[in-house]
Amino acid sequence: MENRTYHHGNLREALVDAGVALARAGGPSAVVLRAVSREAGVSHNAAYRHFADHQDLLAAVAARCMEQLGLLMVRRTAEVAEDDPVLRAWARLAAIGRAYVDFALTEHGWFRTAFSGATAHGAKHALTDPDAGRTDPYTLLAARLDELVTVGELPPERRPGAEYAAWSAVHGLADLLVDGPLRDLPAEEVAFAVETVLAAVARGL
Amino acid sequence: MENRTYHHGNLREALVDAGVALARAGGPSAVVLRAVSREAGVSHNAAYRHFADHQDLLAAVAARCMEQLGLLMVRRTAEVAEDDPVLRAWARLAAIGRAYVDFALTEHGWFRTAFSGATAHGAKHALTDPDAGRTDPYTLLAARLDELVTVGELPPERRPGAEYAAWSAVHGLADLLVDGPLRDLPAEEVAFAVETVLAAVARGL
DNA sequence: CGTGCATGTTGACAATGACAACATGCGGTG
DNA sequence: CACCGCATGTTGTCATTGTCAACATGCACG
Numbered sequence: 031m032e033n034r035t036y037h038h039g040n041l042r043e044a045l046v047d048a049g050v051a052l053a054r055a056g057g058p059s060a061v062v063l064r065a066v067s068r069e070a071g072v073s074h075n076a077a078y079r080h081f082a083d084h085q086d087l088l089a090a091v092a093a094r095c096m097e098q099l100g101l102l103m104v105r106r107t108a109e110v111a112e113d114d115p116v117l118r119a120w121a122r123l124a125a126i127g128r129a130y131v132d133f134a135l136t137e138h139g140w141f142r143t144a145f146s147g148a149t150a151h152g153a154k155h156a157l158t159d160p161d162a163g164r165t166d167p168y169t170l171l172a173a174r175l176d177e178l179v180t181v182g183e184l185p186p187e188r189r190p191g192a193e194y195a196a197w198s199a200v201h202g203l204a205d206l207l208v209d210g211p212l213r214d215l216p217a218e219e220v221a222f223a224v225e226t227v228l229a230a231v232a233r234g235l
Numbered sequence: 236m237e238n239r240t241y242h243h244g245n246l247r248e249a250l251v252d253a254g255v256a257l258a259r260a261g262g263p264s265a266v267v268l269r270a271v272s273r274e275a276g277v278s279h280n281a282a283y284r285h286f287a288d289h290q291d292l293l294a295a296v297a298a299r300c301m302e303q304l305g306l307l308m309v310r311r312t313a314e315v316a317e318d319d320p321v322l323r324a325w326a327r328l329a330a331i332g333r334a335y336v337d338f339a340l341t342e343h344g345w346f347r348t349a350f351s352g353a354t355a356h357g358a359k360h361a362l363t364d365p366d367a368g369r370t371d372p373y374t375l376l377a378a379r380l381d382e383l384v385t386v387g388e389l390p391p392e393r394r395p396g397a398e399y400a401a402w403s404a405v406h407g408l409a410d411l412l413v414d415g416p417l418r419d420l421p422a423e424e425v426a427f428a429v430e431t432v433l434a435a436v437a438r439g440l
Numbered sequence: 441c442g443t444g445c446a447t448g449t450t451g452a453c454a455a456t457g458a459c460a461a462c463a464t465g466c467g468g469t470g
Numbered sequence: 471c472a473c474c475g476c477a478t479g480t481t482g483t484c485a486t487t488g489t490c491a492a493c494a495t496g497c498a499c500g
Binding site (some may be wrong): 267268269270280283289337 | 455456457458467
């Protein structure tokens with residue numbers, strides 16, 4: 031954390047860290063170039079040596095937020111204790127769905143940041159990062175759907191495009207609850223909505 | 236359009252109109268107070284006589300964008316030509332779902348603006364507006380679901396919360412396609428995703 | 441022991457949201 | 471009809487932000 035010398039050492043990481051911290055509390059609009067630099071104990075414009083512009087920095091922060099989402103999904107998947115393969119497959123699918131919504135509700139700022147900006151470009155070097163796909167929400171979902179096929183609960187001819195159905199439903203619910211018209215829903219109604227959507231997804235696959 | 240006098244006449248409407256025009260092309264971030272004032276042929280700060288702040292103006296513009304979405308849904312619903320009541324009910328549900336996604340894709344800026352900001356406050360005087368609920372997307376969806384119950388296609392015990400399932404799926408798909416990770420999906424894959432999601436929704440209800 | 445070039449810094453500029461002080465003129469009052 | 475209050479617009483100003491340009495520093499390599 032010390033400003034060892036004139037040169038920071040690994041400013042890029044420090045900037046992203048600061049951005050992630052700001053994003054957590056204030057969402058994407060809080061990831062301000064100058065504020066991030068300030069937080070990193072460095073002068074504004076220093077960031078331009080590591081990021082093309084504000085958008086570029088935001089994309090890097092967004093990637094980290096997305097990773098946080100993925101990590102929670104992984105954790106929740108691991109927590110599923112169910113021996114029967116069929117029930118376990120369904121439980122795991124539900125677990126990542128619940129994780130997705132929970133993340134959106136409890137880590138409001140991170141969730142909104144994760145989906146704000148061009149994540150596509152930042153993911154370019156995902157090929158070099160060995161376990162990048164390990165926490166990618168899309169990949170995690172695909173694994174659950176594959177598992178459902180394996181245990182014989184999802185007809186193989188229904189497998190193509192199944193991600194779209196599951197992901198859309200859960201993501202839409204999260205977005206409506208966090209940012210959208212369902213923002214002020216009372217807590218028990220939120221819980222009801224989540225269960226309803228998850229049940230509908232399971233039936234709809 | 237003439238600046239009749241020193242006093243504009245109905246500046247509020249003019250400002251919202253300008254905001255809607257800017258939002259159409261550039262999304263919510265294009266709804267800039269000064270740009271809107273400029274567009275309305277009035278000096279910056281004039282808007283402060285009609286809106287508390289930027290957020291307030293944006294909410295008004297968002298309401299109009301939401302109304303545009305509702306209007307497309309109404310139009311598409313009316314276009315459904317199907318005599319059989321059962322098939323008509325399903326066709327109408329699919330029509331508003333498709334309208335939702337089509338709107339998001341073709342009116343990118345409007346869609347993002349409609350869901351950016353606190354629509355809740357702007358909708359407060361919806362009670363005074365006679366046909367405000369007539370174009371409210373949520374109300375339109377509820378009508379379709381009620382129709383499904385009426386024709387006996389949706390068990391009444393499944394009716395509660397059905398909005399969450401249908402709305403979440405379609406909204407999530409729209410958001411992912413427009414702003415999210417599915418942004419750069421090729422056209423035919425987009426079409427496939429839409430059909431897959433709509434089919435899953437129908438099964439999941 | 442120098443020196444080049446990546447990395448940080450200082451300074452500047454235009455755009456924006458917001459506030460304060462001032463200008464204008466419509467509508468109601470005498 | 472003359473007057474004036476108050477809603478409505480305007481001008482001026484300020485802090486913040488993203489971005490560019492010019493300059494400073496010092497690590498790594500010769």
